[in-house]
Amino acid sequence: MPLSDAFDLVVIGSGPGGYTAAVRAAQLGMRAAVVERDPEGCGGTCLLRGCVPTKTLLHTAELLDDMRNARAFGIVADSVDLNFTAVMERKSHIVRRLSRGVENHLFKKNGVALFKGTGRLDGPRKVIVDSVDVRQPLDADAVVIAAGSKPRDLPGVSIDGRRIMTSDHILELRELPQSLIVIGAGAVGIELASIFARFGSVVTVLEALPRILPSEDEEISAEAARALGKQMKIVTSARVESVAVKESGVDLVYSAGEDAPRTISAELALVAVGRAPVSDDLGIETTRARLDRGFIRVNATLETEEPGVYAIGDVVTLADRPPHPQFAHVASHEGVGVVERLTGRSVEPLNYDLVPSATYCSPEVASVGLSEAAARLRGRELRIGRFPFANLAKPRIIGREAGFVKIVADARYDEILGVHMIGPHATDLIAEACLALRLEATTEEIARTLHAHPTLPEALMQAAAAVQGSSIDA
Numbered sequence: 001m002p003l004s005d006a007f008d009l010v011v012i013g014s015g016p017g018g019y020t021a022a023v024r025a026a027q028l029g030m031r032a033a034v035v036e037r038d039p040e041g042c043g044g045t046c047l048l049r050g051c052v053p054t055k056t057l058l059h060t061a062e063l064l065d066d067m068r069n070a071r072a073f074g075i076v077a078d079s080v081d082l083n084f085t086a087v088m089e090r091k092s093h094i095v096r097r098l099s100r101g102v103e104n105h106l107f108k109k110n111g112v113a114l115f116k117g118t119g120r121l122d123g124p125r126k127v128i129v130d131s132v133d134v135r136q137p138l139d140a141d142a143v144v145i146a147a148g149s150k151p152r153d154l155p156g157v158s159i160d161g162r163r164i165m166t167s168d169h170i171l172e173l174r175e176l177p178q179s180l181i182v183i184g185a186g187a188v189g190i191e192l193a194s195i196f197a198r199f200g201s202v203v204t205v206l207e208a209l210p211r212i213l214p215s216e217d218e219e220i221s222a223e224a225a226r227a228l229g230k231q232m233k234i235v236t237s238a239r240v241e242s243v244a245v246k247e248s249g250v251d252l253v254y255s256a257g258e259d260a261p262r263t264i265s266a267e268l269a270l271v272a273v274g275r276a277p278v279s280d281d282l283g284i285e286t287t288r289a290r291l292d293r294g295f296i297r298v299n300a301t302l303e304t305e306e307p308g309v310y311a312i313g314d315v316v317t318l319a320d321r322p323p324h325p326q327f328a329h330v331a332s333h334e335g336v337g338v339v340e341r342l343t344g345r346s347v348e349p350l351n352y353d354l355v356p357s358a359t360y361c362s363p364e365v366a367s368v369g370l371s372e373a374a375a376r377l378r379g380r381e382l383r384i385g386r387f388p389f390a391n392l393a394k395p396r397i398i399g400r401e402a403g404f405v406k407i408v409a410d411a412r413y414d415e416i417l418g419v420h421m422i423g424p425h426a427t428d429l430i431a432e433a434c435l436a437l438r439l440e441a442t443t444e445e446i447a448r449t450l451h452a453h454p455t456l457p458e459a460l461m462q463a464a465a466a467v468q469g470s471s472i473d474a
């Protein structure tokens, strides 16, 4: 075995959690290394087979919508066609460029060492990197595990990557399917359903719970079901009984409520029922770190039970606050927090009540803070304000009027507890709400903050005014 290389920090995994942690560590003067085994390169799920490719395809779907609707804007564009091969090539090109950027730009520029291979802990202060031809030991003062997650299986359904797929497989399709069944109406299922429905596939979504996007506020789920129901068929409270693969597609039997089981057929089925941690081959057992249902258990500062061994991102469960949100923006903030604390900075633990969620379907859905139901469960007396995008000028100008903003505020102190949006550019608009919650702003402060006219963020200002009972346009 070669001699050990020594680092202040070794990070296992180069997703947004891992690469951000390593680059920040190097900026702060640490000798930092990243271990990555993915043959597709650096960037993890988000960059290679998650956020970046899906948002690229969603943007194409959005453009297609606009072009098909061109006549409403006085533009004649009668023969608008989708070249699926070109769409997928563009997606792959963007992914490859960004992945190479992590390696060639971020790591090289900041002096982060990259080891290509599988990284495993070998005791608390050592990581062994296994690649095809070398076994390289690395000594590390601290280790950050950022190994991420993978699509969860559905018991009784065998995913073959041909007819029954995960999000990994469907992002590599060569031909547009005529029909698609999506099992699971969380962010992954809804975003992919929204892409393929707008590309022209006949899409059916089956959700086990009584509503789609079940982690969102109930009114937002209802509006999303209404708006997306125009693009696809949605069945809630659905139980998948069986999926049979035929040469030409799949036959899926499901039951919903008291109704007799039904069979639907489609060219493909997508299983989008959540993501499982990647933790089974990390050498965790060589340390005092512990797993909880496969997730690595950490405290509020992301440290495992083994001092000096940290874990961040999708692979983590917080000992005192499950479930841990699986978002790229959470992983990268966690990574920065860990390394800044390691270099003696005082960084408060992430406030998981203030994590924004964003689903890039059409219309977009985004939220931060407590839903109305969650706020009531905490015993808060509430005031609610709602404002429809259709009442503003800008959504009419851009031809996207569906949706609304809902603010959940504390009745006594007027503090904003949660903001929930469905509508145009909601995933961008939520940033103002994130800042408002972080600064413990009141609805009065938002309502009295000047917002340029005509713009989409006026909807948040008007929803805040609606809480106050002073909205002009509500």
Ligand code: NAD
Pocket (backbone or CB within 6 Å): 154, 183, 184, 185, 186, 187, 188, 189, 191, 206, 207, 208, 209, 213, 214, 238, 239, 240, 272, 273, 274, 275, 325, 326, 327, 357, 358, 359, 360
């Ligand atoms: P999820 O847990 O958010 O949603 C899975 C859905 O599948 C749930 O609604 C669940 O009720 C349903 N389900 C489970 N078993 C089922 C069954 N047998 N039949 C029908 N429905 C079933 O998981 P996801 O959508 O796969 O996303 C995984 C994680 O990644 C989430 O934390 C999500 O927030 C995150 N993510 C975020 C984004 C984004 O920010 N835009 C995009 C994709 C994923």
